[in-house]
Amino acid sequence: MIRIALRMLLGDKLKYAGLVAGLAFATLLITQQGSIFAGFVLRTGAWIRDTGQADLWVMDKQVEFTEDRKTMLDSSLLRVRGVEGVEWAVPMYKAYMPCRLSDGTRVVVRVIGLDDATLLGAPPIIESGALEALRQDRAVLIDAADAQDELAIREALGDTSKRPLQVGDRLDLNDHEMVVVGRYRRTTEFFWDPLIYTTYTRALAIAPPERRMLNFVLARVKPGYDHDAVAAKISELSGLQAYTEAGFEARSEEFILRKTGILANFGITIALGFVIGVLISGQLLYNFILDNQRSFAAMKAMGASNFMLLRMVAAQVLFAAFVGFGIGVGLTALSGNFLEKSELAFNMAWQVPVFGGIAILICCLFAAALSISRVLRLEPAVVFKG
């Protein structure tokens, strides 16, 4: 009987194609918007993941996200090092600074100061130059992507095109001349200001004077110690807050979602996708069942029970949902692989297809529920009607 039901579905090519297309489109809408949303969320923690050398991030209690500059006493570093279970801890400086390029372009950049001795916290991939070169006088590392964009310079006055900043070029950070010794690559981030790396003491030397300068301490937990327990101990002993990488990511994420309204915006789009899916598939399914009323009636006349008819409709709906969802999610994956190469945020987390699938299922069942009553109330006599 299920086979008959499917044959019924496949028999009406136009309706079948329409139904699948509608469901595929709804899936595409839901999963793609979901993926883009997940992409944005992922990007808020990109810098934290790129700085993956540390197990724990220690910062002032009031820090809410990665760009928040609430500083600590210099000696906080020593206090963190003194906590049981901490293998090592290094300081990190991060702050916005004005930057002037050689052609006069002015950019606001974020400057990161890495521990002088170890350069822990460095970006993941050095594209040109060398990380060690950061030990040279006035050395900085720039992002290869920024170099093409915000940090590109005009070679001569009146040049129409710009060239990317390269190793050996100079730039002014807060009125201190620095030399580019390397370009690095990193994951695209939610924040857009160029990120420039230098050493901690050099960052302090060029930074505008503040009473406290240190904003992050990166720490590694000794083997055999629980990360969360050590983080809790650091928070308790030092009066600071210590996060695991995931914890800091979650905190940043939560703050940015709350402050920007991204969640609501994408939520609305996803809800719209769901509504459109329900409307299209509901409409098509209803039409399909209406058109096949006679066949159902004939089966009922031949002695098929209501339960059997329900199963048949369910099989048709589930089949259509499966095919539509597969195509939709495939299109999303395909578009994602194109989007990933552009500037757009895209992250197809496993939750996206799972929840997308559940949404499509709900949407189909919703549509099926609308039309099923028609089948159940069907009089076998309909078959004889004109």
Added chain:
Amino acid sequence: MFIRKYLLPALSLAGLVAAAYTVTNSNQRLAAMPPIAEPAASPFRAQIAGAGLIEAASENIAVSTPLSGLVLEAPAVRGQRVKRGDVLLRLDDRDRRALAAVRRAEVEAARAAVARLEALPRVEDLPPARAAVRAAQTALDDARAKLALADAVTDKRAVSAEELTRRRYAVESAEANLEAFTAQLAKLEAGAWKPEVDVARAQLAAAQAMLEQVEVELERLIVRAPIDGSVLQVNVRVGEYADAGSRTPPILMGDLTRLHVRVDVDESDAWRVQRGAVGRGFVRGNPQLSTSLEFVRVDPYVVPKRSLTGDPVERVDTRVLQVIYSFPADALPVFPGQQMDVFIDAAEAGRGGAK
């Protein structure tokens, strides 16, 4: 028919595969950049971390000049080992040396004055004085003889009373004359008057004292090593002006037979420091280089932490307890003034702490 039938389900399956691939392969995180040197890790179960600054066992001695002046000679060489009392710097002493010559001449003059007084009486002065005494004696004898002659005449008419009186007075006059010449001779023979000699001697002593003053000043223009040790810094060169009490010392020296590490411990961790606890010091940039540290002392005064902002107006960040540790100079390739990561064993210290 076959293709038509299975086209859409096949597409759907392909889509699911693509989705699964995307889920597992997209947005993979990049591997973290390894550090160029491993950071120092504590060798203790519980530890106090401190920032250590290496200094000489004698502490770093900023040798100053007692007087300001132009540097004439700077025999001290960086890194040189010197003995206590060795000359490190010689300042311009020309004016003082000229003054010393004057003072020396003054001493000579005063000494000559004393000698002159002590050499009195002058031998050449005595014979005329003696001759004068003798002449007076002779005159007295003559007067006496004339008086005796007149006295011997019995006839009162032969010698008038007036004549007799005159001769008697002549004797008295001659006697007084002799007395005067004798006294003069005695004074001459006695030499210089003692108070006068005393005055001259005092002047000599004063002149000598002034000479010594200049000589001390000359000595103060020579800067000498206060201890046996090594010269760490020479901040003046020949021809430069060394300012007494300037902020950068002309010479920095210290005893490098052992090195000390001055460990800054945050005041909030200060209660955990136990006297005598072992420490371990790590060379920055290479944690393979480390040495065990021997406890020396705790500086009993908590000082403001010196931060490395390089800002001329340093604002107090926090206060730190300074604990001094030591290690043999040949244990590590490090120099005084270098920073070190130090861990102090705090295994025994509990949370409650107060004993």
